[in-house]
Amino acid sequence: MQFQFSELTPSERYHLMVQSVLPRPIAWILTVNDDGSHNLAPYSFFAPVCANPPTMVVSIGQKQPGEDKDTFRNLQRDGRCVVHIASVDWLEALNASSATLAKNESEVSMGNIPLLTDNDGGLPHIDGAPVAYYCRLQQVTDLGPAPQHIVFLEIDKLVVAEGVDYVKGGSTRLSAAAINPLARLGGSEYAALGDIISLARPE
Template sequence: MNLNFSDFSPTQIYHLMTQTIIPRPIAWVMTDSGEANYNLAPFSYFTAVSSNPPLMMFSVGKKPSGEVKDTVKNIIETRQCVIHIASKDDANLVTQTAATLAHGESEVAINNIALSDFEGFAMPRVAGCNIAYGCELYEIKEIGDVPQTLVFVEIKTLYIGDDVVSLDAKNRVKVNADKVNPLARLGGGEYSGITSAFGIERPE
């Protein structure tokens, strides 16, 4: 099957891309709507960009009404966010936080999500996540006809749960992916975890 994208609408193209770019990591992004009223939403157009500076990017569409999503509003105002890597066990909770709410309504409060202090960062983090990045806004780009918002953030601090980390033979941090059990996005309403991690030595 060969598909020419010029034959399809943007909605159909979105469907084809999300069915085939799999699995996709999920950025579970928390921002502050003001007075410690936290917004939490998942985005699967998400990736690492560079390590010097340490940048990540996630892409945000519009609300069904065409309004800018709260995540973008908040990060423009506060210039901060916390990006979490959720586990497979959090799949239902991650999905619930994808609901469209009025600005200022908190997914954290509605879903009774526990938060913890994030040492070295101004915002808290989701207590149940073993990986969390304290980030500052680096740059925002608008692309496309809608347009889509690309949010580039710089990592300022990283939390890794003690239960999922060890040191390798070179005394470097080794994260046990099986223990993190990261949640990944597939097409439609489908998600995936990982079966088991395996290693292959790269050539010199």
């Protein structure tokens, strides 16, 4: 079967894409609201872009036409965020944080999600999350009539939980099995890591 995307509605295109681009990593993004509370929301249109400068990209839509999501508003105002890679253990909390709440209602407070604050007094990160990237807003490109905000984030710092990092051959490595990342599929489906296949690249 073939699908001509020019003949489909945006909703039809979206559902085909999320049910076929699989699995997708999830950026669980923490930002600070203008009242000092914390917003937390998952995004699966997300990927690393390059290492120099260390950059990630996340696509953020709108709550409804003309109304930006809290994550984007907070990034535009404050410029900072923490991108977590959640383990499978966080499935229920992550899914609950995708609910649409009123401005300044905190998913962190509603979900009783524990936070850790570093000594530098900056943003906190989720206590128990295996991976947390401290990022700052680099640039935004808008696509489409809605628009969809394509947000580039530059990484300042990476925090990994105990047991995630190890040393092999004199180099620090991160264990995919220890991270046990949660992935997004289509509809209401999520996925766990499954089999890990190790295969050296050819010379």
